[in-house]
Amino acid sequence: MVSRVIPVETFDLVIFGGTGDLARRKILPGLFRRFRSGQMPEGSRIIGAARSDLDQAGYRQMIADAVAEFGGEEKKDSKGLDAFIETLDYVAIDAKGDGGWAKLAEIVRKDVVQAFYFSVAPSLFGDLAERLHTNNIANEQSRIVVEKPFGRDLETARALNETLATHFDESQIYRIDHYLGKETVQNLMAVRFGNMLFEPLWNNHYVDHIQVTVAETVGVGGRGAYYDKSGAMRDMVQNHLMQLLCLIAMEPPSQFGADEVRDEKLKVIRALQPVEPHHIVRGQYDAGPNGPSYREDAENARSFTESFIAMKCEIANWRWAGVPFYLRTGKRMKARSSEITVVFKDLGHSIFEGDEARHRNILSIRLQPNEGMDLQVTIKEPGPGGMRLIDVPLDMTFADALGPDAEEVPDAYERLIMDVIRGNQTLFMRGDEVEAAWRWTDPLINGWEARNDVPKLYDAGSAGPEDALAMMHRDGRRWREIKA
Missing domain, CATH: 3.40.50.720 (NAD(P)-binding Rossmann-like Domain)
Known part of the structure; x- marks a missing residue:
């Protein structure tokens, strides 16, 4: 078709x-x-x-x-x-x-x-x-x-932007991040700004917290030399996760245009608060039954480069004040999974008692694999025996919802290349976005280097270091289970 x-x-x-x-x-x-x-x-x-x-x-x-x-x-x-x-x-x-x-x-x-x-x-x-x-x-x-990489810090990003600007106008430059070409990422904007159901709830009055997870099962084998100079912060957080965070948190643009969308994303980056050291967990995968350690893959027996990072971020604006954003990414994890999770607050008052009162609505947006989204809602469990509540998903998996048409959904790269031909920059990063992201990221990297911070070892095939779980537990929350 x-x-x-x-x-x-x-x-x-x-x-x-x-x-x-x-x-x-x-x-x-x-x-x-x-x-x-x-x-x-x-x-x-x-x-x-x-x-x-x-x-x-x-x-x-x-x-x-x-x-x-x-x-x-x-x-x-x-x-x-x-x-x-x-x-x-x-x-x-x-x-x-x-x-x-x-x-x-x-x-x-x-x-x-x-x-x-x-x-x-x-x-x-x-x-x-x-x-x-x-x-x-x-x-x-x-x-x-x-x-990418669009530099490895603010200074090199500026130099790169200046080099390109010598010969090309900003309107001619398309900085590609394939995550922004994923169907579900674009659907995030459609869900937020095209449905009366969600946008009124998309704020600190109704959202308890938001999680962004990008987990990979592969290690750095074959890319060890590059990755050992980069790490998860530079390779994943500064670009992929930052862009997802911006799309989740940005204000509605005046119209769906390239500069209007990117203006709002830039405001989010500028509103990000500095992250305290105890709200950052760095990890490095250890050897296991299914493969070598990070240091073996990177061929650097003394490497302190992180293959995993988790952090708690806060955005200083009226919409998101008090709502934590938890970011997590890592290699050699238990499953390949990229997911945005919006956890809504508890009811102000529940008419139910005990365990029946503890239910939350959760919107899960899956970027890979099995692109789609589901909304967890609470219903009565069918059958006699009283009011027993259970959580069930309202599921919209693209492959199921679209049937044979799902096979025709373009891959991220092909979609973005066609946008280049059309002259549409909406899903591409602007130079000032890149610099703003590095301006926020650099102090975090400089901080752990100054502290001689050593990443925590975690078992290959796990959900990451125990310290990442503890970071959430201190806040009375827990990570969503990583599953394919």
């Missing part, structure tokens, strides 16, 4: 790092799905650019193999894949030199939408931006897509 789509203009998309892991695993298979759904107008092209010495035929074969390996059901469409492969071209290019740029200038057209995806290390962003202009390839309507 073909999805209903908003037409896009004919485009040339250049993917720097077009032979890399991200391009092969996510970007190109995702674009093939959009091609099959009719979102690539006739004449649109995808141009891979990388150091590899390939010709057009070699690159096309590489991407055909990538779709066969990483694609879903769509890879069975051999006829469609053959047509998609015909849209691909390739240029072997030297990001820091002159090689390949003249050829790229000949290939990229001036009369279609131009988008340049920087799927490379941030250290190359400036070189690519400069050469796109010195070779007269980019213009005032061109768009560039940049991947």
Whole structure:
């Protein structure tokens, strides 16, 4: 079944790092799905650019193999894949030199939408931006897509923003965070601002606390060198969890526009209070039956880098004063699960007694796996024997609710790339957002480094360090169970 789509203009998309892991695993298979759904107008092209010495035929074969390996059901469409492969071209290019740029200038057209995806290390962003202009390839309507990390602290984030701003206006820069492309994340805004049921309750009068959990079962194997310089705070909290927090907590924008939405997100970041040391728990996974320890994965026997972090945050504004936000993320956890949980307050007065009085409404928004949401409500247990109350979920799992259409829900990357082509920046971070997030994050990192803080060991396959559970227990609360 073909999805209903908003037409896009004919485009040339250049993917720097077009032979890399991200391009092969996510970007190109995702674009093939959009091609099959009719979102690539006739004449649109995808141009891979990388150091590899390939010709057009070699690159096309590489991407055909990538779709066969990483694609879903769509890879069975051999006829469609053959047509998609015909849209691909390739240029072997030297990001820091002159090689390949003249050829790229000949290939990229001036009369279609131009988008340049920087799927490379941030250290190359400036070189690519400069050469796109010195070779007269980019213009005032061109768009560039940049991947995280957006710096590793406030100073480097500012420098990166200044580098990009030398050649591109902020309206041309798309900082991509794939979490914001998830269907459920966008549905969070629809639930909040499209339903009279929720928005009147979305404040400190009715919400007891909010939890954001992003748990992964994988370790850092293969990424140890990068992760040991990053850690969970830089890799996950400063961007992914921060963006989820902003969407949960922001005020209603005046309209659903890019700057209006991002203005409200920025206000949330600026209202975040400093986090006290006893409200932060850092952890590092230990060796277990199913795999090595973090230090073995990172090949650093003395590493104090965190693979887990939990913290209690507070937002100093009228809507959220007194409502704690608990953030938690970690690797080698018991299950792969990303979930936002809104726990509503107890009734002001219950007519029921004992255990029957202790029931709460809980809204759970699942980002992965099994995207969807459910609202826990209290009902009478069917049958005789008096008033026995039980909690049941009103479930909206997308795969169940949408049936066969659920298969057509775009992956996060393909959705966001199509937004770039449309010129829609709503789900992309603005430069001042990135800097504000680092301005809040830096003191936390500097604080535990100054204290020589050592992360707590936790068993691989667990829910994290016991200290994280204790942090919640001190507040009379508990984490939601991590389950797939």
